[in-house]
Amino acid sequence: xxxxxxxxxxxxxxxxxxxxxxxxxxxxxxxxxxxxxxxxxxxxxxxxxxxxxxxxxxxxxxxxxxxxxxxxxxxxxxxxxxxxxxxxxxxxxxxxxxxxxxxxxxxxxxxxxxxxxxxxxxxxxxxxxxxxxxxxxxxxxxxxxxxxxxxxxxxxxxxxxx
Amino acid sequence: xxxxxxxxxxxxxxxxxxxxxxxxxxxxxxxxxxxxxxxxxxxxxxxxxxxxxxxxxxxxxxxxxxxxxxxxxxxxxxxxxxxxxxxxxxxxxxxxxxxxxxxxxxxxxxxxxxxxxxxxxxxxxxxxxxxxxxxxxxxxxxxxxxxxxxxxxxxxxxxxxxxxxxxxxxxxxxxxxxxxxxxxxxxxxxxxxxxxxxxxxxxxxxxxxxxxxxxxxxxxxxxxxxxxxxxxxxxxxxxxxxxxxxxxxxxxxxxxxxxxxxxxxxxxxxxxxxxxxxxxxxxxxxxxxxxxxxxxxx
Numbered sequence: 431x432x433x434x435x436x437x438x439x440x441x442x443x444x445x446x447x448x449x450x451x452x453x454x455x456x457x458x459x460x461x462x463x464x465x466x467x468x469x470x471x472x473x474x475x476x477x478x479x480x481x482x483x484x485x486x487x488x489x490x491x492x493x494x495x496x497x498x499x500x501x502x503x504x505x506x507x508x509x510x511x512x513x514x515x516x517x518x519x520x521x522x523x524x525x526x527x528x529x530x531x532x533x534x535x536x537x538x539x540x541x542x543x544x545x546x547x548x549x550x551x552x553x554x555x556x557x558x559x560x561x562x563x564x565x566x567x568x569x570x571x572x573x574x575x576x577x578x579x580x581x582x583x584x585x586x587x588x589x590x591x592x
Numbered sequence: 593x594x595x596x597x598x599x600x601x602x603x604x605x606x607x608x609x610x611x612x613x614x615x616x617x618x619x620x621x622x623x624x625x626x627x628x629x630x631x632x633x634x635x636x637x638x639x640x641x642x643x644x645x646x647x648x649x650x651x652x653x654x655x656x657x658x659x660x661x662x663x664x665x666x667x668x669x670x671x672x673x674x675x676x677x678x679x680x681x682x683x684x685x686x687x688x689x690x691x692x693x694x695x696x697x698x699x700x701x702x703x704x705x706x707x708x709x710x711x712x713x714x715x716x717x718x719x720x721x722x723x724x725x726x727x728x729x730x731x732x733x734x735x736x737x738x739x740x741x742x743x744x745x746x747x748x749x750x751x752x753x754x755x756x757x758x759x760x761x762x763x764x765x766x767x768x769x770x771x772x773x774x775x776x777x778x779x780x781x782x783x784x785x786x787x788x789x790x791x792x793x794x795x796x797x798x799x800x801x802x803x804x805x806x807x808x809x810x811x812x813x814x815x816x817x818x819x820x821x822x823x824x825x826x827x828x829x830x831x832x833x834x835x836x837x838x839x840x841x842x843x844x845x846x847x848x849x850x851x852x853x854x855x856x857x858x859x860x861x862x863x864x865x866x867x868x869x870x871x872x873x874x875x876x877x878x879x880x881x882x883x884x885x886x887x888x889x890x
Contacts, residue, residue: 473694
């Protein structure tokens with residue numbers, strides 16, 4: 431089957447897609463976008479988190495055919511050219527990265543959290559809200575402390591800029 | 593295996609009628625897990641459906657609204673929307689929805705998927721049982737409504753016929769306080785070790801219960817309901833705190849209604865005990881809600 435959709439603002443097309451193939455597979459193996467990581471393939475780890483029509487989803491659990499005509503935003507689409515997204519800068523500055531495998535999913539999920547809170551004129555999310563938002567993103571290296579620090583930093587900066 | 597994209601609900605029903613071996617697909621949080629595993633060395637032997645019928649592009653299952661005093665909840669409304677839009681109207685179901693998976697999973701997963709998968713651990717089942725909800729099943733030329741209490745037949749087996757699609761669930765007019773509780777190893781991303789839902793219906797003098805993940809199918813605690821109905825008959829009006837003995841007995845009877853097994857998530861003995869604790873606690877919470885007049889009929 432042929433699947434056409436939009437990724438990071440650009441129309442894309444994939445041919446000979448198997449009916450049971452995941453959006454994650456198409457992104458990584460057919461479209462050359464390996465930022466979204468493939469780990470558990472069952473929605474447990476969050477490392478394949480992408481936006482699908484503005485909502486975060488596990489790309490491994492979306493059938494590629496379900497993306498037809500829709501809009502996808504991956505971790506590759508967060509930065510504006512060479513300029514990192516504030517969430518990405520905060521992860522760098524807070525040292526929230528060790529092996530880096532979970533990082534793309536955490537970036538997209540954090541981006542969504544801040545978009546819905548400080549980005550919508552609301553308060554910065556409290557730690558409970560951050561933990562709840564990131565509950566589906568597993569990190570096996572950091573112990574999460576630096577990740578939480580990065581989210582707080584990004585929220586602070588976003589709040590300050592508003 | 594084919595990927596079918598029906599243009600509308602009628603075409604989806606036609607596809608279902610013509611291809612009984614096809615698998616309806618909505619949020620994918622169960623179906624895609626199986627498909628992903630089918631290709632891997634860890635996967636079960638590939639037993640692929642002849643087709644996937646993708647319902648995610650259709651508007652019909654994704655709406656909710658009043659239906660003659662009832663709430664009609666489309667089978668494809670994701671849990672995120674149930675939490676955001678229906679917490680007041682369907683508190684137990686919304687509370688259960690809040691405990692499901694992660695935000696990413698709740699953005700995709702649906703009550704229709706929970707019903708179609710029919711895992712005894714599905715979190716939507718106890719609230720549907722406790723509130724006497726109905727499941728709307730549609731086939732070409734027929735729509736029927738099956739009470740949730742008759743829907744579950746065996747693990748992963750339900751009233752759903754091969755030519756039917758789960759269209760919606762119907763929730764009766766909210767009758768009183770509802771509560772849901774679940775035991776798991778974390779607050780998130782956890783399959784229930786067991787769960788319990790309760791609804792108090794002061795105007796009718798009734799109570800409803802639902803037990804999850806502690807039996808081959810989601811169960812009602814009939815004896816516990818009968819006991820509580822009798823105990824509450826003279827207590828609705830005074831709204832005094834419930835005697836501890838009533839709470840305790842209700843918990844014991846709920847535990848007795850469970851039919852759990854030992855598995856990786858917990859032993860049968862633990863589950864039975866925990867169902868009793870959840871029943872006792874949710875009764876206390878619901879009764880306190882009622883005493884404070886937090887119920888819509890109060």
